[in-house]
Amino acid sequence: MSAARPGLRRLRSAAGSGGSQTQGRPGVPRQSRRRKSVAIAYEAGQGEGAEPRRARWEPPRWREQLQHIRDMRSSRDAPVDEMGVQTCYDSSAPPEVMRYQVLLALMLSSQTKDQVTSAAMLRLRRRGLSVDSVLQMDDETLGQIIYPVGFWRNKVKYIKQTTAILKQKYGGDIPSTVEELVQLPxxxxxxxxxxxxxxxDSVAGIAVDTHVHRISNRLKWVKKETKSPEETRVALEEWLPRDLWKEINWLLVGFGQQTCLPVKPRCSQCLNQDICPAATRL
Structure with missing residues (x-):
């Protein structure tokens, strides 16, 4: 194995096989006995003499910590379970209306308690919440309905702008990719x-809010401390098995609402108390 090309081995094909041709003379076999090296790539750790596969980084005891969180969340009685976005839309509405209501609930939920978001969505739905109903609503009326969600004035503006885009560009539905969704105001x-x-019902990545961000750093589920939820998302996706991506948000959000609080976390009530890197200093 060449030290300059780890993970590669060279197989040599015999000259005169009929495939080699002399430059400038098509169809004339080479007369030389020189052999040509052909590089063959294979997975690290495969093949004779290959270096062992390097293990992917993962935090120590994370599976045990995760199972403890599952156990603590088994009753599903946190605010996110009872009044989260997944409860705020009309499941009997046409699919495109349902999806629009999901997006609207998410826009309202930013920096807003689940109870407040749920109440605002209920008031909107009583008016027949749809793309057309919002476009026909003036800003003052929309503001009165969604108040007191956080930053409600800005959200009135964003909701009207986004709803107009959905009507014009997506036929009243919402985009089906993350790339398009984040382009909406x-x-x-x-x-x-x-x-x-x-x-x-598509898993494109991990949804990371302040709870997931905070708890991931406390448990050291990131290689190094992250400064924002988006940094945390990238760090988690590097090692967390993909089949857990959808579950991790609702698990950690509810855990953060009930036990691993932003201030004065209830470490004495946490099953991870003895294996949490942050428990001794909080």
Whole structure:
């Protein structure tokens, strides 16, 4: 094996096989006995003499920690379970209306408690919440309905702008990719990934909010401390098995609402108390 090309081995094909041709003379076999080296790539750790496969990084005891969180969340009685976005839309509505309601609930939920978002969505739905009904609504009326969600004035503007785009560009439906969703006014990565999960039943990435961001850093589920939810999403997706991506959001959000609080976390009530890197200093 060449030290300069780890993971590659060279197989040599005999000259005169009929495939080699002399430059400038098509069809004339080479007369030389020189052999030509052909590089064959294979997976690291495969083949004779290959270096062992390097193990993917993962945090110590994370499976045990995750199972403990599942156990603590088994009752599903956190605010996110009872009043989260997945409960805010009309499941009997036409699919495109349902998806629009999911996106609207996500836009309202930013920096807003689930209880407040749920109440605002209920008021909107009582008016027949759809793309057309929102476009026909003036800004003042929309503001009165969604108040007191966080930053409600900005959200009125974003909702009207996004709804107009959905009507003009998507026929009243919502985009079906994260790339398109984040181009809508007022829609960030977390909302986009949750919209894919809930509205399209598609897992394009991990939805990371402040709870997931905070808990992932406390448990050291990231190689190094991350400064934003988006950094945390990228760090988690590097090692967390894909079949857990959809589950991790609702698990950690509810856990963060009930036990691993932003201030004064209830470590004494946590099953991870003895294996949490942050428990001794919180």
């Amino acid at each position: 007022g829609v960030g990565p977390k909302m986009a990934h949750l919209a894919m999960h809930i509205a399209w």
